Amino acid sequence: MSNHVLDVLAATIKARRNATLEDSYTKRLLAEPIKPAKKVGEEGVEVALAAVGQDKPSLIGETADLLYHLLVVLESRDVTLDEVYAELERRMAASEQQKQRKAASA
Numbered sequence: 001m002s003n004h005v006l007d008v009l010a011a012t013i014k015a016r017r018n019a020t021l022e023d024s025y026t027k028r029l030l031a032e033p034i035k036p037a038k039k040v041g042e043e044g045v046e047v048a049l050a051a052v053g054q055d056k057p058s059l060i061g062e063t064a065d066l067l068y069h070l071l072v073v074l075e076s077r078d079v080t081l082d083e084v085y086a087e088l089e090r091r092m093a094a095s096e097q098q099k100q101r102k103a104a105s106a
């Protein structure tokens, strides 16, 4: 596993699925997949409002909330960050190829 904070957080969230912890907010969210999905919507709006308000500390905090809840949603639907990374890489490669084709035909 990578040491990137998102990968470490995703692994922690995954481990909470079968944890016996009583006081894990993550475990409670995973037991009720609609809830983290709703939280992603709410946190997304809060990120947008912080961006429009040009409030940098709020934008950082709300982005952290959004990323956390997004990782919980992915875990609740058995989607890994590696699958998301692969999709982003596929798009980068496709975009690069398109630019090269355009440059070659100009």
Ligand SMILES: N=c1c2ncn([C@@H]3O[C@H](COP(=O)(O)OP(=O)(O)OP(=O)(O)O)[C@@H](O)[C@H]3O)c2ncn1[C@@H]1O[C@H](COP(=O)(O)O)[C@@H](O)[C@H]1O
Residues within 6 Å of the ligand: 009, 012, 013, 016, 021, 023, 024, 025, 026, 027, 064, 065, 068
């Ligand atoms: N990164 C986070 C994280 N970010 C945000 N939150 C929680 O997300 C909630 C934020 O929701 P709100 O601000 O809307 O607060 P709220 O109104 O009380 O929430 P709701 O009642 O609407 O669900 C708070 O309860 C935060 O504690 C997080 N909870 C856990 N983590 C990490 O998840 C991992 C597992 O933690 P446990 O859930 O404690 O096992 C650990 O690494 C934690 O650091």
